[in-house]
Amino acid sequence: MNGPTRGYWCECWTEKVTxxxxxxxxxxxxxxxxxxxxxxxxxxxxxxxxxxxSDASDEAWAWLHEERAETRRALMRSEPCTVTITxxxxxxxxxxRPVLFLPLAHRQAAELPACADSFKPERAD
Numbered sequence: 001m002n003g004p005t006r007g008y009w010c011e012c013w014t015e016k017v018t019x020x021x022x023x024x025x026x027x028x029x030x031x032x033x034x035x036x037x038x039x040x041x042x043x044x045x046x047x048x049x050x051x052x053x054s055d056a057s058d059e060a061w062a063w064l065h066e067e068r069a070e071t072r073r074a075l076m077r078s079e080p081c082t083v084t085i086t087x088x089x090x091x092x093x094x095x096x097r098p099v100l101f102l103p104l105a106h107r108q109a110a111e112l113p114a115c116a117d118s119f120k121p122e123r124a125d
Contacts, residue, residue: 007032008037081096
């Protein structure tokens with residue numbers, strides 16, 4: 001079994017900016033390099049930018065053209081990063097955090113840890 005692998009945990013959250021606002025996680029992604037992590041945000045921003053209001057679109061393109069390089073440099077220094085744009089009454093935030101991914105136990109040709117036998121899944125009635 002291999003040891004931990006360095007990578008980045010990426011999430012996209014939305015939050016209503018009104019007083020009755022709530023938040024929801026839209027997506028998550030496991031990236032194994034800084035370029036892969038910031039590319040995930042870049043693809044999302046390019047994809048949604050035509051549907052954004054002009055201010056939010058400007059924010060998106062400013063990050064893509066001016067701030068993305070600094071985000072990647074920060075990630076390579078193992079610093080967490082956040083990219084946020086606000087469209088109408090919705091704040092969209094992408095977070096990228098350095099993490100260690102732990103290997104999972106392989107189920108074939110390997111002995112599982114003793115605790116695996118004590119797991120009993122709940123039955124849905």
